[in-house]
Amino acid sequence: MDSDSDVYADDLSQISSDAEFPDSDSESDEELFRPTRNRVLPIPSSSDSEDSDDEVLDWSTTDKVPIIEQFLGQSGVFVMPHNSESVIDVVKLFIADDFFEYMATETNRYRAQNPDAFRDRAKSVKWKDVNVVDLKQMLGLLLLMGRVRKDTRDEYWSTDKTIQTPIFAEIMSRDRFRLIWYAWHFSNNDDRDGRDRLKKIRPILSYFTNKFQEVYKPERELSLDESIMPWRGRLSFKVYNASKIIKYGLLIRMVCEAKTGYICNFRMYCGVGSRLQDTILNLLKPYCNLWHHIYMDNYYNSVATCEILLQNSFRTCGTIRVNRGLPSCLKNPKLAREESIFRRR
Template identity: 45%
Template structure:
């Protein structure tokens, strides 16, 4: 099987954008905050400016639909870190945990809050994630880690509905708290409610306990797969269970999509990996925004990422091209005849350290020296002599070969360059 490779994925594209040494130097000294003013009370200090800026942009650029969900996201980190957590229920069991609020329909990350061992309560965490969405009639879906009857009542007072699973001893009535699997038959349920919150215990393959402030005590018919049946089988489930299964997967959509094309690479510095993790969220959120405004545009996240990379690197290539054009304009009128202009442009498009094949053609009469043309910045411009720089000496000249388009000193440098294969070795020494 054969498939086409995008230009962005090809190795030569990297060197056209940035050299390896430059990338390694930038990556080595990359910091996101000033360590001289380190705040020992803020464990996210090293990434705080980037984190705050990105999260604020998340909230500004998108208005979620009526159904939202809160769940935990994990970034893999197995090194030593004071706020590293272990969660056996996640595919990534060791790492940096974040509380994430997403749009249930698209998976757009509206808000996030990394966990670094702070002592804030769950209600405070919920309201900080809701931010400006609180008080606007949203329906929030959460699992049993967050839910409680008291929290549901508090959120309902803030005009935010809640639906989710419920743990034991989270404020449920005594009759539901004491239920076990053998007390109910398959499909049976027990419901208790007050004026604000309804708690449901429903027997499926196991006993499921739900809490909701926005659903009725009714059953809904759904088609499900069952063992021993080729086709889906109709089954009745409580309305809150069906809604929870449909709208609780927003964070899972986010985790799934950013895992397909990860930016994160191995590093001994947790801050670099965490910022790369944030960039992955940025790219997915940007894709959601793009699809909302351009339905007929990039139909996959991969195509969108490639288009973004091309647009970013195109600016680098255009800048290099504009500098090259200025260099060509400088050489025009500096003794270069019209017939040789195309050769000049072709030579200048080659890498700086590449010598033209015509330099050893043996026709010294054709390789004439000319003065560099004045530019807007320099009346008498100079450039480093190619022969001198190869021999470890930084000397500049006002002359250049009009055929090779290479700065050269008149005399021995000119002769060595056009007659010697290894002109970097001095013939005098």
């Protein structure tokens, strides 16, 4: 990534501010990300408006110094590389050979499950089971394609001297690359779980989530936010936000270490509705009862959410919308310059 701002904090936020999305009695993600077609599933609703005719009576005007509990977690790197100065050894902490072995197994399985779709043709290379080296070479070529831009994929193997890039043919033949590309798979098609829309990539998501949590434990301050992975292909749970540079993509909610931007946990939205509080608790579950401090924007924050997080030993800080449980005196205050108002509960 080019910079830390691509990973965490408010620079990531694809949620527009209150000026762009005025408050209403029923908050929902559909106000934030609108599908381009009716076929696109609605984004799960956030926590409902907490406005009530019954004013909460236990808000106090008496200020006091809060008691900040001691952080009980242990932060730092828990899995060390063989050589901390070797980039390859550091990468292997997150993408080890078992990752490539798993993909090779599923790719070969998919090829065996669909022999008719991969019938050897007279002019094509014959199929040979994929191994770890093959997949590493293919992924390396895919990364290189992002740096060396051409109009079509086959042009990377062109022998035309005006556009020739010899490294591709030296690493892998064009036909071999094609065969692996079409058979590349991440899960067993026989394991049918119609309820999980991410079943095709669920093992890969679980692999990286576990790695992120095993290799490094974050410090006390965490950032709760979201990111958009650019995508314009056909996908039922693709989201759309006209006010952002990245208008189409996949919504990923994540918890990051506030200081470094290290991704601690993430969940990809897949069109299945759930309460926003449930999503937040699901993301923060690995860090419960350690007295982490959670920083979030007004999309996630509410009085009820703060109460639930406090019960799970989280302290919170963030902006808040007026219809998220605030007392009436804080909703439309008439304040002079440098004047402030507060309520404590």
